[in-house]
Amino acid sequence: MTTDSTTSAQTQVVDQPAAGAPAPAPGADQVPYDGHEPFPAGGSFGGPAPGGLQIGATAVIVAFPFLAVALAGWMLWGRLIGPTDILLAVALYCLTGLGVTVGFHRCLTHHSFTPAPALRVALALAGSLSFQGDVIGWVATHRRHHAFTDRPGDPHSPFRYGTTLRGQLRGLAHAHVGWLFTAEATSAERYAPDLLADRNLRVVSRAFPALCLFSLAVPFALGWAIGGTLRDALAALLWAGLVRVALLQHVTWSVNSLCHMIGLRPFRTRGHDRATNLWPLALLSFGESWHNLHHAEPTCARHGVDRGQLDPSAAVIRLLERAGWATDVRWPSADRLTARRR
Template sequence: MTEGEVSSTASGQTGHGPGARRKTIDSPYIHRLQRRHFLLFDILPILGTVAAVAFLAVRPFGVTDFALLFGMWLITGLGVTVGYHRLFTHRTFKARPWVTWVLAVTGSMAGQGPVVSWVALHRRHHEYSDREGDPHSPNLSGQGWRGRLRGLAHSHFLWMRRHEYPNVVHYAPDLIKDRALVRISRLYYYWVLLGLALPAVLGGVLTMSWTAAVSGLLWGGLVRIFVLEHIVWAINSFLHMFGTRPYESRENSHNGGVFALATLGESWHNNHHAFPDSPSFGLDWYRLDPGFWLIKSLAVLGLAWDLKVPSRTRIAAKRITPGSTRPAT
């Protein structure tokens, strides 16, 4: 779904009082768009992954396939964590315009939604995290193991089939004022296609083989989307139930440090919810956070600035000590 398809609906929605604006939009038209996106970018990569495994009978998995899978995963994953999440959603740093455009495009190639929609959804998640109104909490589906399983399934995957669409006019007014970002967002489907075409072309050109082009499309395109999606979704689902919790926050977020590299730093999830304005999710140098490494590298090159890393005093003030009372979730 793109902002071009929903912007007129969003700007035209008003609340109950004069001049009020609804925070979310719930309409059959938007739900059709959500189902289309779910089928194209959530179900199709599963089928593509099955096809990639079947294609091994034609072309064994090789160095080129691994390089395309890893390279495209890294580029698009950094586009999501550094661009979509830390820059556009939380404004944890500032960057030169062309850097923001590159991050918006590479994030779009991940197939997780247009940048403006993604930001609106994530800002709503932080506003209502693990409470009624959170679009993907795993903790609102009942008690006991059945409720926890229903919650995990909803949070990890099923919520994307149909949900209230956050009004971008309310949740992302800063982004819709940026013409370049709005244009990138409206071209979302083209960026996803570019993310599929690039590994196919590279695979074919590097080996001068049609089978390598198909393999590049499968491994660097569809399998890469599948892998990255489930990494990101696991943060929303499992890390709102399991893991360590060193800092006070008003929801049920946890850290999963063992997955720090695979998530490019996103698995320091409790740290992030405790300090959402921080570009560093690890908070300490020894906690692996590749997303922050990229931001620091951009800062060294003069391409990023105003990194809002919290002070040690502020971090210590939120640390949960033995015997302290945790906030209700």
């Protein structure tokens, strides 16, 4: 894939954080940290630690897809997965995955483009079907990650416990899933005031539990309607519901964990930021694993900017732009990319 460039002032990628994405808190840079030791205790980077009810709800969201493993063994005993299951799983994986990458991430978190009002809500709904949290909380947490990348205050840095082998293995588990149970709450008032001001997105955010149920009800209903039996409905629920959710969750979490530890860093990032490009995840993550460029140019609508770097999310944004549903798209500038390269 070649790099697009533009001279329009409206589409240049800028260094300033996107609207609604705050700079680090005053005094945050003075927290002692040398880039190698475990993060120091203390500081006021977020809110209180999660309570028992929140931990319980998180455990349900994280753990229940693993039921798919046991169910798969039972259902595959004498029966292979059918074409309907595959098609439904791929279709819903793409819908919910692009809802996260194009909607939650590039549009709502970083303002890589301006969506039509209806598209803004549609993307928020699609991303909410992924079981990755409500839209406002997701955006606030990710903006905080960019404000404190790989240093104290980052909710899911794999370097939280230092750069020794033991510390990195522990940090990898923390960055992948452990942070969901231990990280301080992130203030939406500080990190996502623009989303809180949007009535439609507040409604979508509050509807997250119902949208999770809907995300499973759709494959169950379609499986029954197409196959005509309860077994067909359960097979669709398994593959297009549980397995789809589990796979997408772990691909997203792998960008948090693996894409800060393994891979290439062709572009310069700030401070202790160790974001990498990890090509094996590119297709499954819809281009999100070109993570080094993203951290070098957070508002850029395309993450895979070099030849051969697949970025399906950018292709979808291009289609939305041509349809007139996305405007002010921040495509990469060749001059800026050259300046950022090591």
